[in-house]
């Protein structure tokens with residue numbers, strides 16, 4: 558394991574002395590222990606420590622930016638919105654799946670090294686970046702779009718508030734893969750559709766305007782479909798959007814048995 562250090566509070570051109578001292582007084586020294594992997598350098602992954610000075614009210618994503626921009630530009634991770642919307646920065650932080658942009662450093666015990674590694678169950682391409690293709694293929698397989706037949710309506714497709722409520726929770730998914738990559742069944746057998754695909758099937762199966770519910774249920778009736786779920790609740794615990802993922806999976810199972818949805 559290697560270590561890199563950045564003493565951030567001692568920069569020479571950081572503006573007026575008093576404001577620099579003010580902001581420096583909030584800083585702590587934290588160690589980020591990051592699982593590195595670069596197939597062009599080594600076939601083995603290894604841990605690397607980065608000691609940086611940072612405000613504990615910052616997020617893990619800010620720490621990763623600081624490391625990348627000021628210590629080691631080769632550190633590789635995905636992010637886009639930085640505000641919990643795009644779903645691109647799911648990673649394992651202190652052994653738990655979280656969004657780096659929604660995780661405050663002060664909330665994850667910065668007195669000890671903070672471990673950061675790629676989510677599990679998907680092939681690591683480099684450092685914290687995994688191959689998301691199998692994840693998005695499972696998503697595509699459940700037909701995540703409204704299916705209707707007949708003539709186009711002349712006005713919007715109406716729906717009661719009660720009907721809308723039935724799938725409200727599952728509309729919140731941002732496809733971050735935190736749920737799927739926290740699932741032991743998915744770790745052991747990448748063929749399982751995984752919680753995220755089922756959540757997105759749920760979103761349309763229970764939509765009163767949609768006409769392909771039966772088709773989606775048949776897709777999920779597959780040996781790699783909903784019946785693989787072992788109800789471990791890892792997915793619900795991991796979801797940064799607070800979606801009741803396990804409950805949604807149970808509702809899909811029930812719909813398969815009763816054929817009522």
Ligand code: SF4
Nearest residue numbers: 730731733734736796
């Ligand atoms: S259900 Fe939650 S954890 Fe799973 S992909 Fe959607 S937002 Fe992420």
Ligand code: FES
Nearest residue numbers: 639641643644658
């Ligand atoms: S960067 Fe978009 S969700 Fe974190």
